[in-house]
Amino acid sequence: MKLLIKNAKILPVDAAMSVIENGWIGIDGSTIVLVEERETEAVLAFDADRVIDAKGKMAMPGFVNTHSHSPMTILRCYGDDLPLNEWLFGKMIPTEEKFSKEDIYWGGMLGMMEQIKSGVTCLADMYEPSNILTDMVVENQIRANIAGPHITMNPEKEYEEYVAHIKKWNNSHDGLIRESAIIHAIYTYSEEKIRARVAAAKEAGTGMQIHISEAPFEQAQIFEKYQKTPMQMLESWGVFDVPTVAAHCVHLTDGDFEILKKRDISVAHCPSSNLKLGSGIADVPRMLAEGINVSIGTDGASSNSNLNFVEEMHMTAMIHKGNSMNPLVVNAKEVIRMATVNGAKALGFGNEVGSLEVGKKADLILVDTDKAHLTPLNNPFSAAVYSMQGSDVDTVIVNGKILMENREMSLVDEEKIKYNVNKIAKRLI
Amino acid sequence: MKLLIKNAKILPVDAAMSVIENGWIGIDGSTIVLVEERETEAVLAFDADRVIDAKGKMAMPGFVNTHSHSPMTILRCYGDDLPLNEWLFGKMIPTEEKFSKEDIYWGGMLGMMEQIKSGVTCLADMYEPSNILTDMVVENQIRANIAGPHITMNPEKEYEEYVAHIKKWNNSHDGLIRESAIIHAIYTYSEEKIRARVAAAKEAGTGMQIHISEAPFEQAQIFEKYQKTPMQMLESWGVFDVPTVAAHCVHLTDGDFEILKKRDISVAHCPSSNLKLGSGIADVPRMLAEGINVSIGTDGASSNSNLNFVEEMHMTAMIHKGNSMNPLVVNAKEVIRMATVNGAKALGFGNEVGSLEVGKKADLILVDTDKAHLTPLNNPFSAAVYSMQGSDVDTVIVNGKILMENREMSLVDEEKIKYNVNKIAKRLI
Numbered sequence: 142m143k144l145l146i147k148n149a150k151i152l153p154v155d156a157a158m159s160v161i162e163n164g165w166i167g168i169d170g171s172t173i174v175l176v177e178e179r180e181t182e183a184v185l186a187f188d189a190d191r192v193i194d195a196k197g198k199m200a201m202p203g204f205v206n207t208h209s210h211s212p213m214t215i216l217r218c219y220g221d222d223l224p225l226n227e228w229l230f231g232k233m234i235p236t237e238e239k240f241s242k243e244d245i246y247w248g249g250m251l252g253m254m255e256q257i258k259s260g261v262t263c264l265a266d267m268y269e270p271s272n273i274l275t276d277m278v279v280e281n282q283i284r285a286n287i288a289g290p291h292i293t294m295n296p297e298k299e300y301e302e303y304v305a306h307i308k309k310w311n312n313s314h315d316g317l318i319r320e321s322a323i324i325h326a327i328y329t330y331s332e333e334k335i336r337a338r339v340a341a342a343k344e345a346g347t348g349m350q351i352h353i354s355e356a357p358f359e360q361a362q363i364f365e366k367y368q369k370t371p372m373q374m375l376e377s378w379g380v381f382d383v384p385t386v387a388a389h390c391v392h393l394t395d396g397d398f399e400i401l402k403k404r405d406i407s408v409a410h411c412p413s414s415n416l417k418l419g420s421g422i423a424d425v426p427r428m429l430a431e432g433i434n435v436s437i438g439t440d441g442a443s444s445n446s447n448l449n450f451v452e453e454m455h456m457t458a459m460i461h462k463g464n465s466m467n468p469l470v471v472n473a474k475e476v477i478r479m480a481t482v483n484g485a486k487a488l489g490f491g492n493e494v495g496s497l498e499v500g501k502k503a504d505l506i507l508v509d510t511d512k513a514h515l516t517p518l519n520n521p522f523s524a525a526v527y528s529m530q531g532s533d534v535d536t537v538i539v540n541g542k543i544l545m546e547n548r549e550m551s552l553v554d555e556e557k558i559k560y561n562v563n564k565i566a567k568r569l570i
Numbered sequence: 571m572k573l574l575i576k577n578a579k580i581l582p583v584d585a586a587m588s589v590i591e592n593g594w595i596g597i598d599g600s601t602i603v604l605v606e607e608r609e610t611e612a613v614l615a616f617d618a619d620r621v622i623d624a625k626g627k628m629a630m631p632g633f634v635n636t637h638s639h640s641p642m643t644i645l646r647c648y649g650d651d652l653p654l655n656e657w658l659f660g661k662m663i664p665t666e667e668k669f670s671k672e673d674i675y676w677g678g679m680l681g682m683m684e685q686i687k688s689g690v691t692c693l694a695d696m697y698e699p700s701n702i703l704t705d706m707v708v709e710n711q712i713r714a715n716i717a718g719p720h721i722t723m724n725p726e727k728e729y730e731e732y733v734a735h736i737k738k739w740n741n742s743h744d745g746l747i748r749e750s751a752i753i754h755a756i757y758t759y760s761e762e763k764i765r766a767r768v769a770a771a772k773e774a775g776t777g778m779q780i781h782i783s784e785a786p787f788e789q790a791q792i793f794e795k796y797q798k799t800p801m802q803m804l805e806s807w808g809v810f811d812v813p814t815v816a817a818h819c820v821h822l823t824d825g826d827f828e829i830l831k832k833r834d835i836s837v838a839h840c841p842s843s844n845l846k847l848g849s850g851i852a853d854v855p856r857m858l859a860e861g862i863n864v865s866i867g868t869d870g871a872s873s874n875s876n877l878n879f880v881e882e883m884h885m886t887a888m889i890h891k892g893n894s895m896n897p898l899v900v901n902a903k904e905v906i907r908m909a910t911v912n913g914a915k916a917l918g919f920g921n922e923v924g925s926l927e928v929g930k931k932a933d934l935i936l937v938d939t940d941k942a943h944l945t946p947l948n949n950p951f952s953a954a955v956y957s958m959q960g961s962d963v964d965t966v967i968v969n970g971k972i973l974m975e976n977r978e979m980s981l982v983d984e985e986k987i988k989y990n991v992n993k994i995a996k997r998l999i
Binding site: 146219223258419442452456464510527559563565566 | 643644645646647648650651652653654657682683684687786841842844845846847848849850851855871874875876877878881884885887888889891892893894895896897898901902910940941942945946947948949952953956958960961987988989992994995996999
């Protein structure tokens with residue numbers, strides 16, 4: 142299928158952060174083959190099967206959500222405004238224990254749909270059982286980095302089975318899926334288990350998803366045990382030999398920053414989750430100043446309480462200015478790069494997506510800018526970060542396939558998904 | 571006109587913060603005459619001219635935006651990510667100086683429309699010339715507290731004319747308008763001018779709109795001059811003898827908190843503006859703990875960069891938890907009260923609007939909850955604050971009149987407003 146998008150204001154998110162005022166994008170199969178500033182000979186020669194007129198719309202690379210737990214939508218707004226212990230042990234865990242596989246499927250389908258509806262074309266997901274996530278990714282035709290199983294049922298054969306599992310899924314489904322090993326966190330895994338997961342990732346040639354330094358208790362607990370920070374201990378166990386995306390990184394020492402830089406660790410900054418749980422505010426201005434690859438994550442809906450990626454970009458652009466009392470930190474272009482190219486690099490898709498350039502995979506969105514809150518469109522980068530709403534995302538394309546058009550889901554049944562999640566919530570909550 | 575709304579989930583925002591799962595609201599002219607939990611005899615006897623079926627929708631009091639400068643939409647995203655001085659003196663002021671009255675009219679019409687589209691039914695506005703704002707309020711049929719002229723052209727007769735002006739507009743237009751005196755800020759007005767404005771407000775029987783303690787420079791400058799804080803100096807000049815809505819209040823001393831409490835000053839908390847300009851984060855948890863009437867403001871689009879009130883509620887609920895590292899502060903119900911009843915009190919409409927109760931004026935919104943990000947609706951208060959988007963506001967009613975229905979503006983021409991603002995921006999920016 143050859144798809145032509147015409148008359149779009151294009152933000153390619155290339156190295157120059159250029160803007161094409163009225164451009165054409167040609168997609169052949171899964172690949173971008175044309176990005177033109179006007180209706181060139183190449184455009185005229187492009188034999189499109191379908192043409193989308195994007196007049197009044199802005200084309201951008203799709204957003205990359207580098208940390209989520211999609212099925213937790215079932216628990217949205219359940220147990221809000223409670224102390225962490227009551228929330229976790231009184232509400233979250235007892236309800237999650239009652240989830241059937243089918244519940245997890247519907248919760249995850251809703252979570253992925255919600256992400257797509259705010260412009261996400263590539264996501265990291267982490268939930269049990271991880272195979273259901275993989276199935277959902279295929280059904281949604283979204284691009285994803287899936288964390289492998291957290292709990293394994295066969296301790297004797299765990300290592301071999303783990304390697305086989307992540308190897309099997311990594312680079313599967315037409316390259317849409319990267320599979321990672323998982324270390325849930327240093328405070329939930331033993332040293333032995335952590336070392337085994339690293340070895341498995343190395344053997345299988347995959348990356349690693351991990352939570353690091355989310356809340357002060359983690360720092361305190363690890364420091365008491367080892368007189369080192371979580372980042373330092375994980376480094377000493379060789380975790381960062383493997384390409385790692387580290388969620389949160391809210392509480393870091395100077396030494397931790399050195400490790401982030403030296404080992405080229407990608408950070409998944411989750412501002413809403415960190416704010417809502419009272420975890421704190423990560424030092425993103427310093428991360429950016431030190432050249433660390435910072436990306437953006439929604440985390441799960443239970444600690445957010447939505448998976449609206451545009452809101453997360455907005456939070457990222459806003460909170461650090463207020464927190465540091467400096468309006469110059471974390472500017473609009475930086476946030477857009479965090480949401481696209483940085484995210485793609487974090488999830489192992491850096492060569493394939495994150496920008497709209499010839500040869501890249503066609504993961505892109507059209508944003509309807511004919512809205513009161515985007516009028517006048519004085520600066521498209523600022524508008525995308527400071528003014529835009531998730532609901533302005535009109536069309537979502539992944540790997541050349543249309544996942545949403547005019548805000549209607551193309552491949553999945555939105556009403557059926559909402560119906561089933563409502564039924565599950567009624568039963569469990 | 572008698573309007574009946576049926577099958578709504580109702581959050582009346584009464585003292586008990588009750589929830590009506592499937593309720594009826596009857597409106598006779600401008601007044602709420604029925605709020606019923608089921609189809610009672612009174613509902614059956616209500617002879618409605620029009621019935622709205624609100625199945626799948628949530629009815630709430632309309633939101634009260636207690637600080638804005640609507641016409642600044644023209645400058646949206648213009649000069650973002652710049653130091654304050656360059657932003658203000660290099661971009662804002664030179665462009666504002668070129669605004670014609672017509673420019674201000676269209677910019678303000680867009681700003682008011684944007685607010686209505688995110689559920690605002692009552693707003694505070696502050697811009698020059700203030701008469702244009704009053705005209706716009708009438709055209710939009712919105713409820714408002716308008717700050718009187720900032721600059722006056724006739725210094726000899728200033729006092730008399732000021733009193734006459736604010737007296738004339740206060741309580742005008744079927745009670746939709748409150749007019750306030752204005753003190754722009756302690757660092758822009760002389761003591762004499764401040765005292766004259768207070769005397770005028772007292773004589774006319776109006777309130778006062780003022781910016782207080784927005785940024786550290788204000789504190790430093792006033793302390794150097796008087797060895798007191800801005801709040802203390804304004805108190806010593808009698809400003810708070812008049813009902814005051816104080817925007818920002820980011821930098822306060824213990825003594826300032828005492829004044830806020832003792833003088834029952836209403837605070838307009840503007841989280842996005844304070845974050846984006848790097849002004850800091852106001853201590854809202856302390857304000858709430860001390861029983862201060864805290865409300866919420868968007869400020870102008872040039873320092874925000876939108877007038878999406880739902881986003882402002884969301885910011886208010888999120889940032890203080892992260893900033894104080896305490897997930898229990900500023901909970902969902904508190905934010906909803908800030909956005910409704912507290913705002914109504916701040917703007918002098920406390921007896922008339924802010925809750926959905928019999929005898930109150932019919933200022934209310936219907937929120938479409940049939941959205942992925944509001945599914946499942948486990949807790950309507952949390953959902954409204956943590957998950958809801960501005961675009962979920964489906965219908966807006968002020969004083970019994972429908973201003974927006976199914977997201978279509980009923981009284982103003984959205985396309986014409988956007989067209990004109992785009993034309994102005996093209997000319998000036």
